[in-house]
Amino acid sequence: MSMSSAPLAPTLADAPRYIAHRGLSAQAPENTLAAVRAAHEAGCDWVELDVQLLGDATPVIWHDAGLKRCSDARGKLVDLDVRRAARLDVGAWFGESFRGERMATLEQMLALIDELGMGLNLELKVCRGRNAIELARTALPPVLEVLPAERLIVSSFDRHALTAARALEPDAERLRLGVLDDKAPKQWWRETERLAAYSLHLDWRKLKIKRAHEIADEAVKLFCYTANDPVAFDKLWGWGVDGVISDDPARFVTHASDAAKAGE
Numbered sequence: 001m002s003m004s005s006a007p008l009a010p011t012l013a014d015a016p017r018y019i020a021h022r023g024l025s026a027q028a029p030e031n032t033l034a035a036v037r038a039a040h041e042a043g044c045d046w047v048e049l050d051v052q053l054l055g056d057a058t059p060v061i062w063h064d065a066g067l068k069r070c071s072d073a074r075g076k077l078v079d080l081d082v083r084r085a086a087r088l089d090v091g092a093w094f095g096e097s098f099r100g101e102r103m104a105t106l107e108q109m110l111a112l113i114d115e116l117g118m119g120l121n122l123e124l125k126v127c128r129g130r131n132a133i134e135l136a137r138t139a140l141p142p143v144l145e146v147l148p149a150e151r152l153i154v155s156s157f158d159r160h161a162l163t164a165a166r167a168l169e170p171d172a173e174r175l176r177l178g179v180l181d182d183k184a185p186k187q188w189w190r191e192t193e194r195l196a197a198y199s200l201h202l203d204w205r206k207l208k209i210k211r212a213h214e215i216a217d218e219a220v221k222l223f224c225y226t227a228n229d230p231v232a233f234d235k236l237w238g239w240g241v242d243g244v245i246s247d248d249p250a251r252f253v254t255h256a257s258d259a260a261k262a263g264e
């Protein structure tokens with residue numbers, strides 16, 4: 001079973017309904033090739049992943065500024081080059097069965113996503129002191145080369161990164177941008193209009209019904225992160241939310257199918 005709203009031939013009009021956060025991070029170490037394979041095996045065809053640059057400007061799939069939480073090393077990501085990064089174990093912290101998992105470069109990850117035919121919400125992750133424009137200019141070209149428009153959404157909390165991304169690809173149909181925020185500011189449309197953005201990505205716990213309706217009325221897609229409780233999330237579907245970014249999207253699919261059966 002596919003979790004996509006349009007599993008066969010997705011078009012730009014079809015927003016993904018279920019997106020596996022950092023890959024299937026409930027079941028596998030986040031932001032790894034294993035987590036993306038796990039999402040695919042679970043039937044989820046969209047993943048959200050974070051990209052940053054190593055010290056030698058290699059783009060890698062990684063969330064934190066540091067190494068400690070998700071690897072067997074300490075220190076900062078920016079102090080690694082690609083050779084040293086490839087020696088880290090990024091799986092054993094999550095579970096013995098993932099020992100030996102390696103940090104994925106963006107290039108390796110794109111090859112896997114392309115091979116599996118999946119969709120990617122790539123978050124340009126700008127940690128404190130890092131260069132947002134360099135990240136966008138380095139990471140985006142290979143992504144645009146590999147993935148078609150209907151299988152890509154590029155998002156960021158960082159407005160400089162989004163501005164640089166839009167400058168690289170001015171065609172809003174070719175590059176769908178997502179504005180990330182914890183909650184939408186009152187004049188939320190200023191940023192989506194300036195960037196010709198496709199979507200807003202907001203913290204589901206801070207979303208208010210009035211704002212959700214405004215966004216739906218303007219035909220801007222609305223994705224909410226990071227929700228793992230499908231019962232508590234139910235009301236947000238009624239507010240017009242298009243998709244959920246979850247560590248375990250299968251919970252939402254099971255809940256939706258149970259609700260449909262109960263309504264039969």
Ligand code: G3P
Pocket residue numbers: 021048050063123155180201225226245
């Ligand atoms: O893209 C949604 C979500 O990933 C944003 O927060 O910290 O999990 O990258 P974070």
Ligand code: MG
Pocket residue numbers: 048049050123
């Ligand atoms: Mg993220």
